[in-house]
Amino acid sequence: MTSRAAALRHLKRADPHFHKATKAHHSSLPEQLIGKRTSAALFESLVSTVISQQLGLAAANSIFTRVKKACGNRLTPELVLKIRSSGLRKAGLSGAKIKTLKSIASAVKDKSVKLLSLKDIPEADAAEQLMRIWGLGPWSVEMFLMFALGRPDVFSPGDLGLVRAMEAIYSLPKGSSREALVSIAKKWSPHRTYASLLLWRTRDPR
Known part of the structure; x- marks a missing residue:
């Protein structure tokens, strides 16, 4: 099962800029990604x-x-x-x-x-x-x-919140292509779900 600790270790190694930019929200992540059981x-x-x-x-x-x-x-x-x-x-x-x-x-x-x-x-x-x-x-x-399923390696390039967060973190122009976003997110694999949670938290820490 994917853990927060494993995801953060990977993100620090694979994308130090992202890891640093989202550090304030690391402790807010769930320790495990647990899906619905029935x-x-x-x-x-x-x-x-x-x-x-x-x-x-x-x-x-x-x-x-x-x-x-x-x-x-x-x-x-x-x-x-x-x-x-x-x-x-x-x-x-x-x-x-x-x-x-x-x-x-x-x-x-x-x-x-x-x-x-x-x-x-x-x-x-x-x-x-x-x-x-x-x-x-x-x-x-x-x-x-x-x-719902708690899958660990999911990224949604069509989600506006994720797009805006990535534009802010990486100083991307508004309207960046799907391909550009997916290319950046590949570095986070196999922990793209945790990375997505961090992106949303930079927009809304609640």
């Missing part, structure tokens, strides 16, 4: 990730609570498939997000995607499986891999 918890996390797309935290949490209530305070693939789209729309979901949630529920129910098994295969393979589901794009998949 398929039910992973399903709920994936639903939450989809709901949070392009929303602030407060709005996302409010809609998630309403969606869960509409499903009888339980989020399972069967209940998400059973509830009418109109009920999810009343809870605050767009048509696209409703279609995505029902596509996820269908894939999990028929076992075309086994969420727990994604913990044991390479990040790229896990991402590929998830992105076969309608409506799941790179950002949602990367957030799920980081925060």
